[in-house]
Amino acid sequence: MTSPTAESIDKQNGEPAGDTIEVPSNEETSDPPKGRDRTFHTKIIIFVILSLVSLAHAFDATCICVALPTIASELDATVSESLGLATSFLLTTTIAQPVYSELSHAIGKKIGYLISVSIFLAGTIVCGVARSSLVLLVGRTIQGLGAAGPQALSAMILTDLFPIRQRALFLSLLNISWALGTVTGPILGGYFTQCENAGWRWIFWINVPLLSTSFMGAWLLLGYHKPQGRLNHRLRRIDWVGIILFGFSGVALLLPLSWGGSKYPWKSAKVISPVVLSAIGFIALAVYETFYAKHPMFRPSVFSNRSTCLQFVNITIHGVLMWMALYYMSVFYLGVKDYSPLKTGVWALPATLTVAPIAAFAGWLVAMIGTYHWYIYSGWALMILAFGLLKAVDENMSTGIVLFFTFVLGVGMGLLIPAMTFGVQATTSNEDSGHAIATVFVLRSAGQCLGVAVGLAVFSSRLQVELGKLGYNDDAAQHMMKSMRQSLRTGGPEDWAVIHAVVTALGVVWITGCAMASVAGVLTIAIKCPRLPEDDQGPPLVSQATRSLIQVDEERLSPPGNADIPLANLGTRCCHSRSHQPA
Incomplete structure (x- = not known):
């Protein structure tokens, strides 16, 4: 006998019909209850597990900034190789995140998470035992491939566990664990680098217990079971074309930005050609995902709201500015103030230590009252102010004043981390919420990678000009960046001229940051910031009628000949018959 569909039940209850799926009877289902039916204590433990990898990820990305000159000197790395140690991790993390999001629907979130943490751990061990710059570069690349998984899947898992306001709070707390990694990274990185009994390799070994515990x-x-059906059928549903286009376009964009002005002239075909290819690749990706992909990696519905798209742009800019500030304030302390790596990490605290408590406090307030627009406006205003103030910094300025400027910068960055995430949540439907948050993490990682690359391009280009005025050849800038504390310091009167050249080059970096923050501030004016709905008023994950009886969407979810898939395994692929439409 043919059962009535959820669509007919929805109509009888006055509910709009939506995409439907079928759930087997209770007798046939042995899967655990859905994430939101778990005990609160279990949810907290799962959150801590996710936070450990977030902490390790941020630590690994930031500790390298103060250790890089020492590593480059010990391993005799070129400037491009030493830069690759920083950018390879961020680049592979950015490109691999959407891949994990897609693979999780074929192999399951739990298996995807375990595989990614294993890869992260393997890359960390390779870095710890590396005796050459090439091996270390390979290890950093493997680390990035592994770190991408938890970055993408953590957001999707939290979306499954919590309703929207609790989800916003715990996403903020996850951001805080990431922020704590940015605080401890420069300090411990500096300590291990100059400690005779440890060495820079300990910046990698310290992550091993964190990753092992999380695994x-x-x-x-984690209660997700492997999706039912044949693996080859599930793999065919993955958007492989989208993955290839995204990976190709990302690499083609980031590499020339790293090369321009340092390895090759900006007018060189080796710089211009990849940028053109990248633009073509991203256009092709947008066209393919919108019109041709059956199961798009980047859902067009996520980008259908203007405010959401503008938030995505600003999230990318925010990532650029955070890493630009972190890396090039380290250049200021190492190259201008001649501080040790440990002291450099300590003096970075006013910026890094401010981010976590400000983000926590702002996230808690937004979760309580549901409004967040003032945090976005205030955050960008403070970012513009801070970068403008940093332009006035020179070699003679009191370090206390510089610390105040970086404190202002840290407050602005902290306010924006949760506020923009809430903005994306509020302007996307529940159906797209998991994909939207995963996109936030992808764009934030892309911004971080761009921050290092763009900062280097601006800094090295200007530094070469300034050193040229002093009679140094073009290799002088490369030598300085390779060993910031020792290069070009002869003890003679020309030292101050060289230091002033570094300050001038950094000034161009700060002006660039101020201009980018100003663009984001202008875009904010056009963003609508609807209030977050109450948890008990928000749309259910699946409507009550759909829970009663659900029919399989053969096209999207089930393999041929196997239509019965437990609801607990569908994760964020569940479609909702009632979606919260953004204002």
Whole structure:
């Protein structure tokens, strides 16, 4: 006998019909209850498990900024190789995140998470034992491939566990664990670098217990089961064309930005050609995802709201400015103030340590009252002010004043981290929420990678000009960046001229940051910031009628000959018959 569909039940209850799926009877289902039915204590433990990898990820990305001159000197790395140690991790993380999001629907979130943490751990061990710059570069690349998984899947798992306001709070707390990694990274990186009994390799070994603990906890507690059906059928549903286009376009954009002005002239065909290819690749990606992809990696519906798209742009800019500030304030302390790596990490605290508590406080307030627009406006205003103030910094300025400027910068960055995430949540439907948050993490990582590359391009180009005025050849800038504390310091009167050249080059970096923050501030004016709905008023993950009886969407979810898939396994692929439409 043919059962009535969820669509007919929805109509009988006055509910709009939506995409439907079928759930087997209780007798046929042995899967655990849905994430939101778990005990609160279990949810907290799962959150801590996710936070450990977030902490390790941020630590790994930031500790290298103060250790890079020492590593480059010990391993005799060129400037491009030493830059690659920083950008390879961020680049592979950015490109691999959408891949994990797609693969999780074929192999399951739990398996995807465990595989990614294992790869992250393997790359960390390779870095710890590296004896050459090439091996270290390979290890950093493997690390990035592994770190991308938890970055993407953590947001999707939290979306499954919590309703929207609790989700916003815990996403903020996840951001805080990431911010704590940015605080401890420069300090411990500096300490290990100059400690005779440790060495820079300990910046990698310290992550091993964190990653191992997260792996074991996820293996024991994450309740996702492997999706039903044949693996080859599920793999065919992955947007492989979108993955290839995104990866190609990302690499083609970031590499020439790293090369321009340092390895090759900006007018060189080796710089211009990849940028043109990148633009073509991103246009092709947008066209393919919108009109041709059956199961798009980047859902067009996520980008259908103007405010959401503008938030995505600003999130990318925010990532650029955070990493630009972090890396090039380190250049100021190492190259201008001649501080040790440890002291450099300590003096970075006013910016890094401010981010976590400000983000926590702002996230808690937004979760309580539901409004967040003032945090976005205030955050960008402070970012513009801070970068403008940093332009006035020179070699003679009191370090206390510089610390105040970086404190202002840290407050602005902290306000924006949760506020823009809430903005994306509020302007996307529940159906697209998991994909939207995953996109936030992808764009933030892309911004971080761009921040290092763009900062280097601006800094090195200007530094070469300034050193040229002093009679140095073009290799002088490369030598300085390779060993910032020792290069071009002869003890003679020309030292101050060289230091002033570094300050001038950094000034161009700060002006660039101020201009980018100003663009984001202008874009904010056009963004609508609807209030977050109450958890008990928000749309259910699946409507009550759909819970009663659900029919399989053969096209999207089930393999041929196997239509019965437990609802607990569908994760964020569940479609909702009632979606919250953004204002």
